[in-house]
Amino acid sequence: MKRIGVLTSGGDAPGMNAAIRAVVRKGIFHDIEVYGVIGGYAGLMKGKIEKLELGSVGDIIHRGGTFLYSARSEEFKTKEGQQKGIEQLKKFGIDGLVVIGGDGSYRGAKALTEQGFPCVGVPGTIDNDIPGTEFTIGFDTALNTVIDAIDKIRDTASSHERTFVVEVMGRNAGDIALWAGLAGGAETILIPEDHYDMTDIANRLKKGHERGKKHSIIVVAEGVVSGYEFAKQLKEETDFDTRVTVLGHVQRGGSPTAFDRVLASRLGARAVELLIEGKGGRAVGMEKNQLVDYDIIEALGKEHTLDMNLYKLSQELSI
Structure with missing residues (x-):
């Protein structure tokens, strides 16, 4: 490996900049030139590639989002689009690529790998829904x-004796909702x-009200039902004064936590090590606070699993 590339794709996540920084500085430490792809896979196909130096990643470890920008691309899902990307990588003499992102980003890396171009996936998504790692970059900050x-x-729910429904992100994974x-x-x-059983939820809220509880918080993952639809259903079962808050994209922004900065640094650096070792087609992760790597193609064949014991605990503690 003499030259490697790095790109961020899909939804942005706090800590992506820290991961890019780790890739660039780890690469340069090992006398490897590092190139940044601007604008994800869409930018890759257009050849929007720039050489990154040590100073290029100065003062970014604390910044949310991604300074390489991100975009979704339908064209890159095609064989023709992928070939365009590979041609651009070869044009710049890039030998391997680090892809930071979520499920869709991994699928792009998988496609390149299957066509003979070595890629390493780094899990960057607030949804925490990537198989093979306990935590993804950005999850802790969003949480x-x-x-x-x-x-x-x-505070407001207590002051006005109301029930609040809070809708959070997570796509089809409930990690943010559960942990938060x-x-x-x-x-x-x-x-x-x-x-969920609306009648059961309504009965539990009524029981709490009967023992003197004046307010309640209900957290709804976006992959279940919209907060407004759930509030409508709840209104049909109870007469509680209910308000809805949809947190939306505020969850994806902000300065990353210390946990996410360290996680991103470790995963980004390990991705470079794998490319140096000639191990393309891999993805990195964290299991029991130890770095792991696994076949990116196999990973996409697995399903993300939620800790149902944690879910059971939440039900036991919310009586």
Whole structure:
């Protein structure tokens, strides 16, 4: 490996800049030239590639988002689009590529790998839904953003004796909802991995009201139902004064936490090591606080699993 590339793709996540920084500085430490792809796979096909120096990644470890920008590309899903990308990589003399992103980004890296171009995937998504790693870059920061919002909403819910429905991101994974709901003391948590019974939820809220509880927080993962639709259903079962807060993209922004900065640094550096070792077609992750790597093609064949014991605990503590 004499030259490697790095790109960010899909939804941005706090800590992506820290991962890019790690890739660039780890590469330069090993006398490897590092090139940044601007604008994800769409930028790759257009040849928007720039050489990165040590100074290129100075003062970015604390910044949210990605300074390489990100974009989604339907064209890159085609064989023709992928060949365009490979041609651009060869044009710049790049021998391997580090791809930072989520499920869609991994699929792009998998496609390049299958066509003989070595890629290493680094999990960067707030959804925490990538198989093979306990945590993805950005999850911890998004989680703390949600918890901060829930804490503030609880003050208002208490003051006005209301039930608040908080809709959070996560696509088809309930990690953000579960962890934030448990940490924020939510009375009810709705996740895609389990069905919900509106009558049961309503009865539990009524029981709490009868024992003097004046307010409640319900956390809803976007992959289950919209917060407004759930509030409508709840209104049909109860007469509680209910308000809805959809946190939206605020969850994807902000300065990354210390955890995400360290996680991103470790994963980004390990990705470079794998390319140096000649191991393309891999993805990096963290299991039991230890770095791991696995076949990126096999990883995409697995399903992300939620810790259902944590979900059970949240139900036990919300009585």
